[in-house]
Amino acid sequence: MRAIITTAYGSPEIFKLDNIAKPEPKANEILIRIHASSVTKADTMMRTGKPYIGRLMIGLTKPKNPIWGTGFAGVVEAVGSEVTRFKTGDKVFGENLANMGTYAEYVNVPQDGIVAHLPAHLSFEEAAGLCDGGVTSLNFLSNLGMVKKGQKVLINGASGSLGTAAVQIAKYFGAEVTGVCSSRNVEMVLELGADQVIDYTEHDFTQNTHSYDLIYDTVGMRSFAECREALTENGIYASPVLGMPLLYDMMKTSVFGKKKAKFSATGALPKKEIKRLLHILIQIIEAGKLKGIIDRTYALEEVAVAHEYIETGHKKGNVVIKPTLTA
Numbered sequence: 090m091r092a093i094i095t096t097a098y099g100s101p102e103i104f105k106l107d108n109i110a111k112p113e114p115k116a117n118e119i120l121i122r123i124h125a126s127s128v129t130k131a132d133t134m135m136r137t138g139k140p141y142i143g144r145l146m147i148g149l150t151k152p153k154n155p156i157w158g159t160g161f162a163g164v165v166e167a168v169g170s171e172v173t174r175f176k177t178g179d180k181v182f183g184e185n186l187a188n189m190g191t192y193a194e195y196v197n198v199p200q201d202g203i204v205a206h207l208p209a210h211l212s213f214e215e216a217a218g219l220c221d222g223g224v225t226s227l228n229f230l231s232n233l234g235m236v237k238k239g240q241k242v243l244i245n246g247a248s249g250s251l252g253t254a255a256v257q258i259a260k261y262f263g264a265e266v267t268g269v270c271s272s273r274n275v276e277m278v279l280e281l282g283a284d285q286v287i288d289y290t291e292h293d294f295t296q297n298t299h300s301y302d303l304i305y306d307t308v309g310m311r312s313f314a315e316c317r318e319a320l321t322e323n324g325i326y327a328s329p330v331l332g333m334p335l336l337y338d339m340m341k342t343s344v345f346g347k348k349k350a351k352f353s354a355t356g357a358l359p360k361k362e363i364k365r366l367l368h369i370l371i372q373i374i375e376a377g378k379l380k381g382i383i384d385r386t387y388a389l390e391e392v393a394v395a396h397e398y399i400e401t402g403h404k405k406g407n408v409v410i411k412p413t414l415t416a
Contacts, residue, residue, distance in 0.1 A: 090109060090110070090111040090112075090193060090194040091106060091107070091194050091389055091390075091412065092107060092109055092156050092192060092194065093107075093156065093157070093158075093192035095136070095152050095154075095156070095157050096152070097151050098136065098137060098138030098151065099136070099137070099138075101136070101392075101393035101394075101397050102393060104396075106389070113197075114167050114172075116169040116170045116171040116172075117172065117201070118168075118172070118197045118198060118199055118200065119168050119172055119181070119197070120167040120168070121161065121163045121166065121195065121196050121197075122163050122164050122165075122194065122195055123162070123191060123193065123196060124411065125161070125163070125214045125217035125409050125410065126158050126160055126191040126410045126412070127218040127250075127407055127408070127409060128387075128392065128395040128408045128409070128410055129159075129221050129399075129408075130250070132158070132159075133396050133399050133400055135147060136157075154188060154189045156189060156192055156193050157189050157190075157191075158192035158193070159184050159185050159191055159220075160183075160217050160218055160219075160220050160221050161184075161185060161191040161196060161198075161217060162180075162182035162183075162213040162214070162216035162217040163196075164178065164179070164180055165178060165179040165180075165181060168200075169200075172200045175200060175204075175206075179206060180206065180207035181206055182205065182211075182213070182217065182219070182220065183198065183203045183205060184203040184220035184221065184224070184363075185204075186363075187202070192389070192392055193389075194389070194412040201360075202360070203220065203364060205367060205371060208371060208374050211374060211381070212381075214383050214386065214409045214411070215380060215381030215383065217381075217410075218381055218383075218406070218407030218409060219254070219379075219381050221250060221251075221407075222249075222251050222252075222255075223258070223379065224355060224366045224370055225251055225329060226251050226255035226305070227254075227369060227370055228358070228366055229255070229353065229355075230242070230258055230305065231366075231369075232353065233327045233351045234303035234325050234327055234351075235325075236262045236302075236303060237264075238263030238264070239264070240265070240303065241265045241267070241299070241300070241302050242265070242267070242301060242302065242303045242304075243268075243269065243294060243301040243304045243305070244256055244259065244266065244268050244269065244283075244307065245269045245294070245307060245308060245310065246270070246307035246308035247278045248270040248271070248274035248278055248405050249308065249405070249406070250382075252268065252270070252278075252308075253281055253382045253405075254379065255305055256278060256281045256282055257281055257373075257378060257380070258373060258378075258379065260283075260378070261376070261378045261379070264303075265284050266282065266284050267284065267285045267286070267287060268281075268283040268285070268286045269286070269289050269294050270288070271289065275288055281382075295311060295316055297319070300318075300319055300320060300321045301319060302321050302324055302325070303326075303327065304320060304324070304326045305327050305328070306326065307329065309329070309330025309331075309335075312334050313334075313338040313342070314334075314338070320348045322347055322348075323347045323348070324349075325349045325351055326348070326350050327350075327352065331352050331354075335350060335352055336352075339351060339352060381406065382407060383406055383409055384404050384405040384406045384408055385404075386410075386411055387408070387410055387411070388412075389410055389411070389412040395410060
């Protein structure tokens with residue numbers, strides 16, 4: 090099979106297309122022919138090997154897994170002898186967090202892993218990115234933000250993978266949603282259900298007169314200190330982008346004050362919890378309240394180009410790789 094091999098940290102040029110043996114599923118695994126896989130902002134950060142603390146999980150001097158990528162959607166081609174939940178021909182999607190390997194034509198996934206049957210009306214392309222953006226945002230909105238009907242939620246970076254999912258999920262929970270994005274994405278964020286949209290090129294949301302029960306900074310561009318005055322008395326600032334300032338604010342606010350700063354590494358949650366979140370996400374999808382937003386689609390051999398595009402900071406929704414395409 091064709092796969093993108095990664096043997097070092099660095100620029101997008103580290104990715105090399107190669108032909109390797111198609112994997113065989115173990116007794117408890119399913120072999121999936123990938124129809125679409127996701128490329129995320131987290132992938133581009135991981136590729137650089139920075140911050141260095143991340144290498145404790147992905148490899149100190151070089152990546153432990155030569156084939157990267159976690160989000161996938163495709164068709165089960167073969168099953169191991171102990172598999173009971175899936176059969177050949179099933180359409181599935183999920184996130185292969187433990188072993189990655191989705192920058193390829195095939196991937197093996199444990200049947201008890203982060204994998205589920207594809208909802209009937211969802212395309213492979215839409216599904217490939219929903220676990221990253223959808224499950225992560227569901228974790229932040231539900232577990233960290235504890236969003237309830239009638240609360241006011243602001244989503245900074247509302248046009249990205251996490252943001253587009255967050256707008257829809259927050260509306261599903263009954264929140265009043267304010268999205269923050271650039272002027273070219275205002276209309277899209279409104280169409281996703283946001284009640285108001287702030288164009289950050291013209292207005293600074295931290296300086297307006299409104300306050301929010303949750304500020305979900307999907308891009309980590311504003312600090313807790315900057316957002317403090319825009320939070321309600323018991324408001325929460327949460328971001329999936331961890332740095333020393335956020336770490337300090339988390340420790341400080343865990344002891345002092347009613348306003349809190351929070352972080353969560355969704356992919357590091359117990360598998361049982363991620364599967365619970367995925368089950369809820371599927372319910373939201375099947376209720377017709379969540380759709381995947383596709384910005385660009387690339388061929389497998391264009392993974393480096395996909396990384397370069399994401400690093401421009403102009404991505405809307407999800408970027409998808411289709412192994413069956415040719416560049």
